[in-house]
Amino acid sequence: xxxxxxxxxxxxxxxxxxxxxxxxxxxxxxxxxxxxxxxxxxxxxxxxxxxxxxxxxxxxxxxxxxxxxxxxxxxxxxxxxxxxxxxxxxxxxxxxxxxxxxxxxxxxxxxxxxxxxxxxxxxxxxxxxxxxxxxxxxxxxxxxxxxxxxxxxxxxxxxxxxxxxxxxxxxxxxxxxxxxxxxxxxxxxxxxxxxxxxxxxxxxxxxxxxxxxxxxxxxxxxxxxxxxxxxxxxxxxxxxxxxxxxxxxxxxxxxxxxxxx
Amino acid sequence: xxxxxxxxxxxxxxxxxxxxxxxxxxxxxxxxxxxxxxxxxxxxxxxxxxxxxxxxxxxxxxxxxxxxxxxxxxxxxxxxxxxxxxxxxxxxxxxxxxxxxxxxxxxxxxxxxxxxxxxxxxxxxxxxxxxxxxxxxxxxxxxxxxxxxxxxxxxxxxxxxxxxxxxxxxxxxxxxxxxxxxxxxxxxxxxxxxxxxxxxxxxxxxxxxxxxxxxxxxxxxxxxxxxxxxxxxxxxxxxxxxxxxxxxxxxxxxxxxxxxxxxxxxxxxxxxxxxxxxxxxxxxxxxxxxxxxxxxxxxxxxxxxxxxxxxxxxxxxxxxxxxxxxxxxxxxxxxxxxxxxxxxxxxxxxxxxxxxxxxxxxxxxxxxxxxxxxxxxxxxxxxxxxxxxxxxxxxx
Numbered sequence: 320x321x322x323x324x325x326x327x328x329x330x331x332x333x334x335x336x337x338x339x340x341x342x343x344x345x346x347x348x349x350x351x352x353x354x355x356x357x358x359x360x361x362x363x364x365x366x367x368x369x370x371x372x373x374x375x376x377x378x379x380x381x382x383x384x385x386x387x388x389x390x391x392x393x394x395x396x397x398x399x400x401x402x403x404x405x406x407x408x409x410x411x412x413x414x415x416x417x418x419x420x421x422x423x424x425x426x427x428x429x430x431x432x433x434x435x436x437x438x439x440x441x442x443x444x445x446x447x448x449x450x451x452x453x454x455x456x457x458x459x460x461x462x463x464x465x466x467x468x469x470x471x472x473x474x475x476x477x478x479x480x481x482x483x484x485x486x487x488x489x490x491x492x493x494x495x496x497x498x499x500x501x502x503x504x505x506x507x508x509x510x511x512x513x514x515x516x517x518x519x520x521x522x523x524x525x526x527x528x529x530x531x532x533x534x535x536x537x538x539x540x541x542x543x544x545x546x547x548x549x550x551x552x553x554x555x556x557x558x559x560x561x562x563x564x565x566x567x568x569x570x571x572x573x574x575x576x577x578x579x580x
Numbered sequence: 581x582x583x584x585x586x587x588x589x590x591x592x593x594x595x596x597x598x599x600x601x602x603x604x605x606x607x608x609x610x611x612x613x614x615x616x617x618x619x620x621x622x623x624x625x626x627x628x629x630x631x632x633x634x635x636x637x638x639x640x641x642x643x644x645x646x647x648x649x650x651x652x653x654x655x656x657x658x659x660x661x662x663x664x665x666x667x668x669x670x671x672x673x674x675x676x677x678x679x680x681x682x683x684x685x686x687x688x689x690x691x692x693x694x695x696x697x698x699x700x701x702x703x704x705x706x707x708x709x710x711x712x713x714x715x716x717x718x719x720x721x722x723x724x725x726x727x728x729x730x731x732x733x734x735x736x737x738x739x740x741x742x743x744x745x746x747x748x749x750x751x752x753x754x755x756x757x758x759x760x761x762x763x764x765x766x767x768x769x770x771x772x773x774x775x776x777x778x779x780x781x782x783x784x785x786x787x788x789x790x791x792x793x794x795x796x797x798x799x800x801x802x803x804x805x806x807x808x809x810x811x812x813x814x815x816x817x818x819x820x821x822x823x824x825x826x827x828x829x830x831x832x833x834x835x836x837x838x839x840x841x842x843x844x845x846x847x848x849x850x851x852x853x854x855x856x857x858x859x860x861x862x863x864x865x866x867x868x869x870x871x872x873x874x875x876x877x878x879x880x881x882x883x884x885x886x887x888x889x890x891x892x893x894x895x896x897x898x899x900x901x902x903x904x905x906x907x908x909x910x911x912x913x914x915x916x917x918x919x920x921x922x923x924x925x926x927x928x929x930x931x932x933x934x935x936x937x938x939x940x941x942x943x944x945x946x947x948x949x950x951x952x953x954x955x956x957x958x959x960x961x962x963x964x965x966x967x968x969x970x971x972x973x974x975x976x
Binding site for chain 2: 332409410417442445448450458462475479484487542544548558560568571574
């Protein structure tokens with residue numbers, strides 16, 4: 320199987336701290352990592368390759384340093400990488416990002432499957448996966464928690480829904496997004512790390528993928544960020560003091576006041 | 581780069597570097613320098629006290645069509661097993677408010693056969709009109725059939741605003757629709773409003789797991805589309821006297837799907853949809869397996885459900901569908917009681933927009949207290965049993 324995995328470089332949420340005085344995020348010195356959901360996508364692609372043969376290519380759009388996360392995927396076992404990088408892509412929303420990644424993916428020969436993480440932990444939109452499917456004209460299944468079987472140009476998967484899961488068959492090639500439940504990502508191997516270290520990544524420009532200027536970056540994005548702000552700190556903060564019995568009694572009174580009991 | 585720092589004006593105050601949500605601005609020789617991480621969000625332009633940062637207007641894609649041809653607010657009325665999901669009625673409540681402030685009509689879009697009673701209930705929930713697409717394929721969820729049906733309707737009737745629930749169905753197929761009709765879509769909104777100047781829809785959503793908020797508009801494309809988090813908007817009381825129009829729509833061509841639903845399995849742990857729960861009693865590593873039995877008892881008495889942190893799920897005390905946080909579910913119930921939860925940022929991401937948060941933890945410095953409305957510093961194994969006893973007494 321020829322599999323492409325779309326990945327994103329994101330700030331490490333576990334390193335993000337909140338400034339207690341101002342209530343805002345402290346972003347200084349936060350390391351950039353491979354989006355955690357994408358590690359499941361990479362792992363699943365490598366598992367499929369190990370079972371069915373083929374090749375795994377990881378693809379990202381981002382500034383030149385986003386190549387670091389591609390190297391991480393190679394250390395895990397990806398065969399090839401594609402970095403789509405151009406100043407002209409800056410400010411892209413999910414529409415323009417899907418278009419751009421779609422063009423990059425079209426340059427890969429005979430793809431059987433595109434896997435994305437459920438969403439990125441910085442934007443949390445979960446919109447680029449389905450957007451890529453539409454740009455490629457491929458069927459799409461979201462929130463896959465298990466790939467049951469691949470045979471005869473079809474794939475059987477389990478898809479997470481609110482009250483359980485659905486078993487869905489999809490014709491290949493297809494695009495899927497995967498959730499955390501699907502696997503446990505492997506650690507990079509020593510051999511993989513060596514390969515990643517020596518890897519030279521040549522970025523593809525907007526011109527190289529044949530992007531139309533009015534469909535990329537800020538200019539190509541239908542949505543516009545009007546304002547970014549820190550959520551207002553919660554007011555009316557109070558503490559309930561006393562012995563456990565007194566605390567429990569006060570809590571009951573509070574809940575009565577809220578008409579919950 | 582269409583954003584520039586005018587070095588002769590920049591006074592090196594670092595306000596932009598401190599406020600940049602993406603950490604893209606560094607100081608060099610006491611002047612701000614905008615780096616590769618810049619997403620052109622414009623925060624620095626607004627914050628700069630010296631007006632030293634300018635964003636040049638890129639030649640944005642001209643309006644694709646006459647925007648004034650787009651009228652009306654639409655709500656996608658999601659159904660599962662022929663039942664309208666709660667978020668659809670919440671959106672009709674919010675959609676009503678938006679439609680009234682625009683002086684336009686509110687319509688609901690309903691998919692599937694045998695749904696006449698449900699169509700009427702959408703009118704009672706605030707819709708002026710229901711577009712009902714009756715096709716057997718739409719009884720089940722298929723990404724491509726749903727995307728085809730909604731895209732066709734949008735192209736035919738040209739709504740100005742389209743809202744859908746940020747559910748597993750809404751978030752899976754609405755992005756396909758927005759990509760196809762070449763318009764903007766804002767994910768998982770928690771507030772909506774109308775810009776008084778230009779009547780654009782203002783869509784506010786959390787990002788970075790709720791650590792920053794962004795307000796987004798879609799000025800040059802229509803419809804303006806958003807998915808909205810369940811449990812945030814308020815439904816209207818059902819008005820059985822309301823009348824409206826029900827339009828039966830046939831798809832332009834036969835709908836097809838490249839996916840086939842083989843089986844639907846409800847799991848014990850899933851039976852309760854935690855994203856729609858009004859009261860959640862949640863536990864972390866500090867609870868232990870036995871502690872979760874106590875939480876269940878309390879949740880039952882309050883009419884709520886039990887949630888868990890990743891650590892508790894990884895320990896096998898609760899199933900994965902009950903996990904709340906960045907890699908689990910996002911919830912916003914009326915009441916969230918966090919028991920023995922320290923408040924790792926990944927957990928806060930999944931619950932900090934709850935209406936009322938009560939935290940019980942023995943560490944007075946636990947981060948959970950930063951988001952809690954009411955904090956109880958104490959041992960959960962002393963406070964909770966006392967709380968359970970008092971609840972029992974009340975129940976008599």
